[in-house]
Amino acid sequence: MGLKRYVATRLLTMFGVLMATLLLTIALVGSNMDVILKQGVAFQVRSEITQNAAIAGSFVNAEKFEKFVQEQIDQRSKALGLDSPWYSPQRIGLTMYKILVLDFGRATFLTSDSGSSDVKDILLEKIPKTVLLFTTATIIISIIGIFLGALASSKINSKIDRVTSTFAVVSSSFPVWWIGMIMIFVFAFVYHLFPARATPSVLPSDPGYIAALLYHMTLPLITIVLIGFGSWAYLVRNFMIGILQEDFVIAKKTIGINQKKIVYGHALKNAAPPIVTILALSLSGSLGGAIITEAVFDWPGMGRLYFEAISVMDLPVIIGATYVLTVFFLASIFVADLLYGYFDPRVKTS
Numbered sequence: 299m300g301l302k303r304y305v306a307t308r309l310l311t312m313f314g315v316l317m318a319t320l321l322l323t324i325a326l327v328g329s330n331m332d333v334i335l336k337q338g339v340a341f342q343v344r345s346e347i348t349q350n351a352a353i354a355g356s357f358v359n360a361e362k363f364e365k366f367v368q369e370q371i372d373q374r375s376k377a378l379g380l381d382s383p384w385y386s387p388q389r390i391g392l393t394m395y396k397i398l399v400l401d402f403g404r405a406t407f408l409t410s411d412s413g414s415s416d417v418k419d420i421l422l423e424k425i426p427k428t429v430l431l432f433t434t435a436t437i438i439i440s441i442i443g444i445f446l447g448a449l450a451s452s453k454i455n456s457k458i459d460r461v462t463s464t465f466a467v468v469s470s471s472f473p474v475w476w477i478g479m480i481m482i483f484v485f486a487f488v489y490h491l492f493p494a495r496a497t498p499s500v501l502p503s504d505p506g507y508i509a510a511l512l513y514h515m516t517l518p519l520i521t522i523v524l525i526g527f528g529s530w531a532y533l534v535r536n537f538m539i540g541i542l543q544e545d546f547v548i549a550k551k552t553i554g555i556n557q558k559k560i561v562y563g564h565a566l567k568n569a570a571p572p573i574v575t576i577l578a579l580s581l582s583g584s585l586g587g588a589i590i591t592e593a594v595f596d597w598p599g600m601g602r603l604y605f606e607a608i609s610v611m612d613l614p615v616i617i618g619a620t621y622v623l624t625v626f627f628l629a630s631i632f633v634a635d636l637l638y639g640y641f642d643p644r645v646k647t648s
């Protein structure tokens with residue numbers, strides 16, 4: 299299969315997955331979304347009429363006023379297509395089209411820091427902060443884990459190998475949120491080195507906001523790295539052990555090639571395909587943040603946004619965030635497939 303055909307096939311497949319995800323999401327929240335949209339229209343129409351003293355004062359009694367309000371609500375609902383059920387083909391098609399073009403509508407309860415209720419504005423405000431924290435943590439974890447795992451694999455049953463394996467098991471046994479609370483208690487309340495809340499107290503428009511944001515993210519960054527690099531090192535160690543026993547590695551040792559060059563130059567490259575796949579999936583997963591972790595540290599990212607949106611059932615925000623993160627996830631899988639083929643020539647020939 300040629301590269302162009304392979305790329306086209308993968309893109310079509312991922313587009314199909316994206317459409318299926320959207321359809322499933324709409325099906326799960328469709329009836330509730332209908333109720334919220336109709337309530338929103340009713341509230342908006344009633345507010346517009348009552349704020350206009352000339353219109354509100356032109357009615358002789360409450361019955362005629364309510365009848366006029368209901369007529370305006372019906373007209374607005376019909377203009378928005380809310381007079382047909384949410385499961386009608388035209389409603390589902392229109393909703394999916396709006397989501398595809400990033401028209402997520404307005405949030406029901408949540409707003410951005412600037413006060414905007416547009417879901418797009420809220421997402422654009424939260425995504426960079428999640429990327430800053432979790433992607434930075436993922437990159438640091440992978441770098442430490444790769445080199446520590448490669449070192450441990452070259453010294454099986456040594457002290458560093460045993461320490462790495464033990465630390466991986468121990469660190470994986472504790473949830474990040476639990477370690478996070480301990481870190482907050484120790485470093486925020488006992489030693490007062492870091493703030494307890496990861497959300498800066500200064501406004502985003504303040505010149506010192508970036509520095510404050512980096513300072514506030516230090517404690518959650520340390521916590522995530524501390525919990526994650528042991529598992530990465532253990533995975534890389536296991537990948538490398540099998541490769542270091544291959545005939546080509548033994549042959550390189552026999553002809554006297556330096557051990558470090560064999561481990562980091564040849565064996566690690568052969569272990570790259572699965573490592574790259576895990577890294578790509580980790581990076582895409584990090585864009586969604588960790589709901590409980592961000593809630594514990596009060597980090598203003600996508601994870602906490604999900605938590606808040608689910609808490610108040612703000613369905614436009616939930617749908618918008620789900621769509622954006624699904625796109626990121628599919629894009630990362632696509633990049634991982636291309637990198638897999640780069641590191642493994644057998645994939646290219648097949």
